[in-house]
Amino acid sequence: MNLSSNEIRWLLTTSDPEAVDALMAEACRVRDEVYGRRVFMRGLIEISNHCRNNCLYCGIRREAGCKRYRLSPEQIMECCQVGHDLGFRTFVLQGGEDAWFTDEVLCPLVSDIKGRYPDCAITLSLGERGAESFERLREAGADRYLLRHETADRDHYGRLHPAEMSFDHRMECLSDLRRLGFQVGAGFMVGSPYQTLDTLMKDLSFIADFKPEMVGIGPFIPAAGTPFENEPAGSVELTLRLLAIIRLLHPQVLLPATTALGTLHPTGRERAVAAGANVVMPNLSPRDTRVLYAIYNNKLATGSEAAESVADLRLRMQAIGMEVPVDRGDFYGYDNKEITNGQYH
Numbered sequence: 256m257n258l259s260s261n262e263i264r265w266l267l268t269t270s271d272p273e274a275v276d277a278l279m280a281e282a283c284r285v286r287d288e289v290y291g292r293r294v295f296m297r298g299l300i301e302i303s304n305h306c307r308n309n310c311l312y313c314g315i316r317r318e319a320g321c322k323r324y325r326l327s328p329e330q331i332m333e334c335c336q337v338g339h340d341l342g343f344r345t346f347v348l349q350g351g352e353d354a355w356f357t358d359e360v361l362c363p364l365v366s367d368i369k370g371r372y373p374d375c376a377i378t379l380s381l382g383e384r385g386a387e388s389f390e391r392l393r394e395a396g397a398d399r400y401l402l403r404h405e406t407a408d409r410d411h412y413g414r415l416h417p418a419e420m421s422f423d424h425r426m427e428c429l430s431d432l433r434r435l436g437f438q439v440g441a442g443f444m445v446g447s448p449y450q451t452l453d454t455l456m457k458d459l460s461f462i463a464d465f466k467p468e469m470v471g472i473g474p475f476i477p478a479a480g481t482p483f484e485n486e487p488a489g490s491v492e493l494t495l496r497l498l499a500i501i502r503l504l505h506p507q508v509l510l511p512a513t514t515a516l517g518t519l520h521p522t523g524r525e526r527a528v529a530a531g532a533n534v535v536m537p538n539l540s541p542r543d544t545r546v547l548y549a550i551y552n553n554k555l556a557t558g559s560e561a562a563e564s565v566a567d568l569r570l571r572m573q574a575i576g577m578e579v580p581v582d583r584g585d586f587y588g589y590d591n592k593e594i595t596n597g598q599y600h
């Protein structure tokens with residue numbers, strides 16, 4: 256659907272509840288037309304909270320002073336085993352930029368997971384790496400990569416990150432990933448410090464230009480021990496409107512109901528699905544490390560956020576009329592793949 260930038264600005268700011276309800280309903284209709292009433296799940300494995308970066312918002316930044324951990328390849332394989340038994344067909348390996356996870360460690364791990372679970376997709380979310388590294392990981396069998404652009408406004412990027420980090424390098428990584436044939440996930444926080452309606456409009460233009468297969472958005476939540484620890488959290492309401500608008504603009508995009516939304520609102524994930532989201536990412540990390548991957552305060556790690564409660568998650572989704580299939584949940588292509596009865600060729 257085409258929405259003019261004036262229409263988008265109006266939808267983001269209007270206080271007309273009927274217009275907002277109509278936006279959500281239309282987003283669901285568009286999602287259902289492409290994907291059916293299905294929510295895909297991914298098992299999130301937080302492999303390390305060591306990080307060489309110092310992003311001002313992030314609770315595991317280099318200077319955060321938090322307790323550090325890293326999972327061994329054996330522990331990661333065990334998480335995959337548990338996840339596969341629970342019906343997960345995508346594993347997301349996420350972490351800080353931990354130099355311990357060299358290509359020499361990661362490539363064999365990726366190909367082991369792939370060899371053992373050929374019916375599964377592997378998604379990596381390990382921050383910025385060189386093009387050669389991305390290429391090796393792709394060759395080892397990684398299918399997807401999540402790297403939020405964080406903000407498409409260069410000045411805003413500079414206010415969220417230390418000077419040593421570069422907007423251009425983040426963008427370069429995204430285009431490398433695209434060129435190497437990954438399904439790519441971009442995204443941004445809603446309500447990060449210094450964000451404005453104009454920077455959000457730039458995020459939407461960037462998404463329209465880059466056409467990521469996935470867009471991860473969630474509210475900013477302050478993290479203890481960071482320069483932004485006293486900043487206000489982002490708005491759940493605004494996040495939901497943005498999800499719906501992104502669904503309308505990009506009917507085929509994979510749109511997660513993020514943990515950050517679930518953290519700020521008890522039914523945040525259900526509300527995200529009712530705004531057009533179609534992915535959930537329960538936590539498959541070992542229980543004792545979940546609390547340590549504290550990128551923001553009070554991050555949910557139990558209840559239906561926990562992978563072992565997948566039955567509960569299914570019930571919650573069924574209660575809003577959605578199925579949670581045992582499925583990789585691949586992107587339904589833009590123009591190179593035809594959609595027939597919900598299956599693409």
Ligand code: SAH
Nearest residue numbers: 312313350351381382403474475476550551
């Ligand atoms: N190191 C990886 C993974 C980062 S964690 C990378 O650079 O991609 C995944 C996402 O969590 C980040 O991209 C960021 O958008 C989000 N995040 C980090 N701190 C946050 C906070 N305080 N509130 C909300 N989201 C946050």
